[in-house]
Amino acid sequence: MTKLTVNGQEIEVDASPDMPLLWALRDKLGLTGTKYGCGIAQCRACTVHIDGEAMPSCQIEIGDVGASEITTIEGLGEDGSHPVQRAWVSGNVPQCGFCQSGMVMAAVALLEKNPNPTDEEINDEIVNICRCGSYSRVRAAIHQAAAEMQKG
């Protein structure tokens, strides 16, 4: 049994400590909003927050998480009202959508650190793969969310 704190709740996961967090979330806890795309830290579809930091959950063994707070896309809020999500919806960002949980989580973490990122900073921080090529709208939605968040 491994103890994890996921979306503000403490839970026990019955899995060996070397299981990647991604698979514990998906197959043990049913939190399927976090996606698998590569398993090797390339695509970032599996991005979650560990103590607020965007991390690829396929690279983190559950035994190493300790007391850190894990936030998944489901934990951003049930009603999709996070400004980043609102910008995503109003900007019609998703196509197939499979990368978008990871994109949203990466964008939220970026805006927490840097409330008004430049295009260059977005380029450096958002390294997620979108095979559908939604990048233009991702960029526009990040700027939109930044503007909304600054209005408060």
Next chain:
Amino acid sequence: MTKHDKIVLSRRGFLSAAIGTAGAVAFNLTIPAPAHAAAEPVELHSWVVIKPDNRVAVRIPQVEMGQGCTTALAQYVMEELDLDPVQTDWEYYDPATNQARDNVYVHTATLASFGMEMLFMPMRTAGAQIRAMLVQAAATRLGVDAGSLSVEGHAIGDGSASVSFAEVAADAAALSVPQGVSVKDPSQWKVIGKPLDRVDAFSKSTGQAVYGMDLQMEGMKYAAVKQSPVYGGKLISFDFDAIKDMPGVIKAVAIKAGPTGYTVPPTLWDIIDWEMDDAVAVVADTWWEAQQALNALPITWHEGRHRATSTDSIEADLGAALDAGGMVVRNEGDVETALQDAAQTVEAEYHYPYLEHAPMEVMNATALVDGINVEAWAPTQYGDEALRIAAYAAGITTIRAKFHMTLAGGGFGRRLHNDYVSQAVQVAKQMKGTPIKLIASREECLARSYYSPIMTARFKGGVDADGNVTAWKSHSAQGRSVLQPYGMTRTVFPFANINVQYSSVEDTPLPFAWMRGVGHTQNAWMNHGFMSELAAAAGMETVDFHLKHLRTDAVAEDRADKDDAIARIKRFQRVYDHVLSKAGPAQEQGKGRGRGVAVYDMSYVPGFHSSCIGIAVDLRLEDGDVKLERVTASVDCGLAVNPQIIEAQIQSGIMFGLSNAINGKITIADGKVEQSNFDSYDILRLGEAPQMDVHIMPSEEKVPAGIGEGAVPVVIGALVDAVWNAGGPRIRRLPVRDHDLTLRG
């Protein structure tokens, strides 16, 4: 874990999504409370379901894989029924129903950008028929003449009395479907042509969207799968004892080679490789445990006759086919004499690599076999075929099979093959009563796929002293493929002397797939690139040279397709003009800055064209690498059903084409694919993406043309020109990043 309890889905009907609420179209009507509404949803004419709360679900016969069909196709029915977007849902068609009802859904394979076009009449007609049925039922109920009634806000009335759709749905369903009902005149359209928001933007921005890979069922187990690493290899044995004590492991099972497309009677589909090889699956409590055990499982394969095949040996075979001469697929004038008489001749050889689609969601399917029945779920581009494959793999008739479509995390042609459905059913058959979710790792997906075929083409062209192309000769040879010389034969330029040959080298190991842009992708950029080489030989700017040859007066009088050829040239001219004006003046060319411009319309045969798309690529060559700056696209797509989705699809096609052309290649050594994951098969990232400006051209057309693929072939032609114009190398072999991109001396 109360907030995020494991989501256990019911085994059907789990896919129903609300049409987006942000109102591009305002329907400010109060919907009357249904007084005698039916207690059960009522299906009308196969295409809509009217629910007791008066919401209406539209059936969608195409897979949603990002292209937005669940929004845009629904607009057809919404228009005819005057549906309120906020009160409209969608659900997938059911393949078994489609089979039982004689293909009532008309066009159920999602391919070739055909969906919006092929369903334009059928879905509007169905909507109009359903409207007539509802109105007739309301007239009877209200005791008034049907002609006095109008439809608004999911209700039918005449100003003094009204009934809701739900109240009369059951009565309407009992009526026969009226024939000869006319659809709305385009002047009456309120929804078609409007940029409705995507119905799935919310669920996909909140992690709530359920893809095939996300299905969960009571008692479900997970399977990881590995096919013979060498194409055509056979499974000899595996040693389950070696892994049986690993955590979560339940079983290892053999999966037999067999068809992955099973069409009876034989059709066009049968000439394609609907085959998969032997495989092994490991079943465990979680997928990761299954994959770990599979990695550790000792497996013995018989590698078969392709064990020594490599990219080099395949290219040598293509070269031999080119030396031998091919099937003549177009021949006009006298190309050999014209070449002899030309002031200059140019020759070049072009190469296109194998590519894999790499949709973000890996291949997966879920299946349950319970003795005499099979039920399966998967993201697939062809649900009808998936149903047949599920039945075939379970060894039962299709009558006893059910298949459910799920959301797909991309497809791009890969999911026309239902190998993963067969695999999941074969595992489930060996574990009766247990739902099995089979998932192929990214490594397995890249190594064992169906590929856009490798191609080599040789060109020879002649130019006269005034810079006119007087002779054009091409011969392309493809690895295992369907006959797809169309990009070569369908050059828009009216060359007086043209000879086009084609060869297919069948004995290449990698099975064939269509991929977004299909054969046009291989052909169009090569044709374009060679035309640009002739421009250089003639000492002309590439764009001027292309425009100079778009001559309606050069179309031969005796050409059977003369009118079509002239109309096509005029369309290309309009699109060139549009994209050149939108792109604006180019920066000074050379010294690392380049622009390329291309136009293409994915025409397969005379009289059949898709959207005509013009693309200008502006880039820099810097530090030996390509930096994309801006891409401008002009799109003549006829009727633009949903402009914001079209914009997204064009941007998507641009990125798909650029990513493949700049980075993409699948290579083979010892009969095995060498790329294993995104570290060796990279996709362009956000920081590498250009600014993309998409312009939808005004059109008088009242019919839509496809937009999912059209940008892919065009953008590659523009890209290779831009590299050259920047002072880089002439790109005759993709991908671009395999070249030394330092500036020419």
